Amino acid sequence: MTTATTDPHVELHPEGFFVETPEASFKPFASGDDDPSTALAPGEPVVMKSRPAIVFFVEMFMANLLQVLLPPLNTYIYGSYLHGSAAHVAQIASLQAGAWTLRVFFAILIDIVPVFGYRRKFWLVAGWLVTIGALLSMACRSFGDPYCDPKDHPGCATALNPNGSFYNLDAPNSVPWFRTPIFFLMLGIMIVQATLDGVLIEYAQRDPISTRGIFQGFTYFFQGIGAVWGRLFLQLFLNSRRYGGYYDWSAGPNTPYFVAIFFSLCAFVPAIALFRDTKNHIKSVPEWFGQLWTLLQNRAVYQLLAFRFLTNLFQSPTGPTVVTWVKHLDLGWANVIPRVPYIPTIILTTKKGRSWNWQKALFIATLVGILLTAFPVLFVVWDVCRNDYFYIILFALAIVSTGMNTLIPGWALVEVAGVGHEATIAAIFATIKDLNVPLTTRWRTYMAESYPANLALLNDSHTQNQVGYNWLICLGIQLVGLAFIFLIPSHRQPLLAMKQASKGSMIGGALVIAGYIALFVVDWQQNFKDY
Numbered sequence: 001m002t003t004a005t006t007d008p009h010v011e012l013h014p015e016g017f018f019v020e021t022p023e024a025s026f027k028p029f030a031s032g033d034d035d036p037s038t039a040l041a042p043g044e045p046v047v048m049k050s051r052p053a054i055v056f057f058v059e060m061f062m063a064n065l066l067q068v069l070l071p072p073l074n075t076y077i078y079g080s081y082l083h084g085s086a087a088h089v090a091q092i093a094s095l096q097a098g099a100w101t102l103r104v105f106f107a108i109l110i111d112i113v114p115v116f117g118y119r120r121k122f123w124l125v126a127g128w129l130v131t132i133g134a135l136l137s138m139a140c141r142s143f144g145d146p147y148c149d150p151k152d153h154p155g156c157a158t159a160l161n162p163n164g165s166f167y168n169l170d171a172p173n174s175v176p177w178f179r180t181p182i183f184f185l186m187l188g189i190m191i192v193q194a195t196l197d198g199v200l201i202e203y204a205q206r207d208p209i210s211t212r213g214i215f216q217g218f219t220y221f222f223q224g225i226g227a228v229w230g231r232l233f234l235q236l237f238l239n240s241r242r243y244g245g246y247y248d249w250s251a252g253p254n255t256p257y258f259v260a261i262f263f264s265l266c267a268f269v270p271a272i273a274l275f276r277d278t279k280n281h282i283k284s285v286p287e288w289f290g291q292l293w294t295l296l297q298n299r300a301v302y303q304l305l306a307f308r309f310l311t312n313l314f315q316s317p318t319g320p321t322v323v324t325w326v327k328h329l330d331l332g333w334a335n336v337i338p339r340v341p342y343i344p345t346i347i348l349t350t351k352k353g354r355s356w357n358w359q360k361a362l363f364i365a366t367l368v369g370i371l372l373t374a375f376p377v378l379f380v381v382w383d384v385c386r387n388d389y390f391y392i393i394l395f396a397l398a399i400v401s402t403g404m405n406t407l408i409p410g411w412a413l414v415e416v417a418g419v420g421h422e423a424t425i426a427a428i429f430a431t432i433k434d435l436n437v438p439l440t441t442r443w444r445t446y447m448a449e450s451y452p453a454n455l456a457l458l459n460d461s462h463t464q465n466q467v468g469y470n471w472l473i474c475l476g477i478q479l480v481g482l483a484f485i486f487l488i489p490s491h492r493q494p495l496l497a498m499k500q501a502s503k504g505s506m507i508g509g510a511l512v513i514a515g516y517i518a519l520f521v522v523d524w525q526q527n528f529k530d531y
Contacts, residue, residue, distance in 0.1 A: 039212075041205035041419045043278065046215060053215070055274045056199060057222045059124070062267035063192050064223040066131070066260055068230030070185065071096060076234070077253050080244035083147030084175035092175075092182055094527040099186035100434055101523055104516070107194045107427035111420065112288050114280035121277040124195045128268040130188030132261060134181045139257035147171040150241040151248055192267075197430065198423025202278065204414045205422075209492060213411045217350025220407055224343040231339060233259065235332035245332060282420055295418045295425070297509035300489075300499035304412055305432060305512055307487035311405075312433045314481025315366070316440040319471035320448065322380045324455045329388040338396040345403030355491075358408050362485045369401025370478050374471075381468045412488055415495045428516065435519035438526040447473070 039045070046053050074092050078084045106123075115122035145168040148156035153166050162169065204216050233256070240250030282288050295301055323329055353361060376394040379385045409429075417425040453466040489495040 036208055038209040039206050040415070041202065043202075043206045045206045045208070045211070046203045048215070048218065051274060052203075052276050053218075055270045055276075056196070056203065057219065058270055059192070059196055059267050059275075060200075060219055061222045061226040062263045063189060063196060063226075065226035065230045065263055066189055067193070068227045069233060069256060069260060070189075072234055073238075073256060076238045076243040076245075077143070077256075078175050078178065081146045081242055081253055082143065082171045082175050084172050088172075088175045088179075092179055095179055095183040096186045097434075097437070097527050098524065099183055099190050101431065101520060101527075102187070103190055103194050103431050103434075104424065104427045106191050107198065107423040110191075110195050110198055110423040112282055112285055114282075117280055118277040119280045120195050120199055121271070121275055123191055124199075124271045124275060125268070127188050127191030127195060128264055128271055130184055131192065132188075132264045132268060134185035134188060135257050135261045135264060137181045138178060138185075139254050139261060141177075141254075143253040144168060144171060144174065146242045148242075194423055194427050197426035201414050201417045201422035201426055205417070205419065212414065212492070213354050213407075214350060216410055216414065217346055217407060220346045220403075220410070221343060221350075224339070224346055224403075228336065228339050228343070231336045235336050239332045246330060288420060291418060292421055292424065293509060294504065295416075295421060296512050297502075297504040297506060298416070298499055299502040299505060299508065300416045300495055301425070302505070302508040302512050303487055303498075304409075304416055304495075305429065307484060308409065308429055309432045309436070309515070310484040310487070311366075311481055313436050313439065314484065315478050316436055317443055317447075317474040317477045319377070319474050320453065320455060320467055322377055322455065322467065325380050325383075325386055325459065326388050326391045327386045329391065334388075334392055334395075337392050338399050341396050342399050342403045345400045346407055349404055349407050353404075353408075354411075357490045358412070358488055359486055359490050361404060362408055362488065363482060365401045365404040366482060366485065367479075369398045370475060372398035372401075374475050377471055378468060381464055381471065383464070409488065411492070412495055415492055416499055428512075432516065432519070435516070435523050438519075438522050441526065 036045075046056075071093075074089055074096075078092060079089045110120065110123045147169075148162070148167050150156055156162070156166065200216065200219055204212060207213075207215060237251040237255065239245030240247045243250060323331060323334070349356075372394050376385075376391045380391060413426065413429050447470050451466040451470040453463045453470075455463065455467065489498060
């Protein structure tokens with residue numbers, strides 16, 4: 001059945017796509033446009049306080065908390081507590097990154113391999129099982145005494161010739177054992193996240209156009225709370241001197257793994273008992289891949305992926321960290337406080353911003369974010385103001401840009417992800433950003449070699465200029481990257497019209513696949529070249 005929409009220039013087809021007439025332009029939808037036929041996928045909309053919604057929010061909260069809580073343990077436990085070699089700690093980080101690069105592969109399995117006729121539940125439960133198993137293997141293993149405890153013996157961690165009874169010289173030798181469980185730990189979390197991403201798109205596509213995006217907003221809200229909780233735990237319980245922090249007290253090295261097991265079980269039990277899956281509707285694997293190839297050739301899809309890749313690539317360059325020059329800065333709280341404004345940003349944008357022009361909103365937010373980053377950094381570099389409150393507050397305000405750059409492209413993703421390909425398109429969208437890391441790393445290395453500076457040893461005008469010029473170039477690149485924001489359409493209706501009107505481009509689809517494979521190879525080469 002063809003149903004009229006609030007926009008007289010947009011016709012809604014039975015498939016849920018909009019065809020925009022030549023005179024159509026951006027026009028916000030009316031709040032009363034809640035016709036169920038404007039949904040993108042079949043199924044009842046998920047009510048916000050219903051059991052499926054609450055279970056899903058719990059899953060997302062726990063998954064994001066673990067993603068924030070666990071990776072910093074590389075530094076706290078394996079780098080500082082056990083004093084592992086730089087090579088071993090780098091290998092652990094490489095294994096973690098390598099697990100996440102497999103996201104698209106597992107997302108394809110999540111979309112096309114049903115178990116007992118269901119698409120998501122098996123993979124969600126399997127991901128949590130792998131995660132819990134890896135956590136148990138590390139939580140139940142003794143870490144032993146620290147390499148040394150700077151609380152009792154200041155300066156012992158940096159001594160050139162360690163000797164004496166207060167050193168545990170065997171501590172670094174225990175680090176390599178943890179590489180395998182850490183890889184499977186990240187693999188399990190990745191499978192969970194890839195599954196939940198597919199569920200999120202599936203749920204969001206059931207909503208009519210007037211309310212589409214609200215469920216996503218609440219999802220990112222709970223993810224943001226999970227991120228703050230993870231950082232807060234690290235700050236309060238793993239910030240002693242033996243972990244490279246500032247406090248005289250801390251939890252034991254096994255504690256974060258037992259805490260992670262508790263949170264994992266809080267997600268694992270609902271995944272088994274309460275999670276409601278949807279029946280698999282994929283007729284055949286060849287047909288599914290054919291539809292995926294058609295989807296990747298659609299202009300709306302490859303243009304959104306180009307937006308994701310280019311905006312993140314140009315916003316990634318940054319200069320050397322200047323925190324050593326900020327007076328009395330507690331790095332732990334500097335990692336917690338700036339993340340707090342992300343949460344109200346998500347709520348405000350979800351409530352007020354669903355009718356905003358996406359291009360204008362992202363352009364303004366990103367520009368303001370660049371400026372709010374530039375002021376504290378350059379003020380610190382040239383010793384205009386090195387106050388820790390000034391530094392943290394401006395960085396906290398800059399996180400508003402991060403919130404909007406998370407939510408609005410997420411809304412666009414829901415519009416272009418085809419029914420049956422939810423997890424796969426979400427994984428490609430997410431991984432393209434992650435695959436920028438090797439390129440960004442090479443750029444930072446090049447800039448560090450072009451403008452060498454040692455902030456820890458020198459604070460003279462030459463060092464300040466070297467750091468300042470580095471940052472000015474990087475900030476200039478970020479400003480250039482604003483041009484690519486206009487690759488994203490102004491709103492849902494123009495995006496849906498673009499998707500429906502696209503004739504398909506084999507070149508566009510081939511570039512997506514070739515670009516992804518090339519970046520994947522570079523990423524693995526960078527991550528494992530020194531393994």
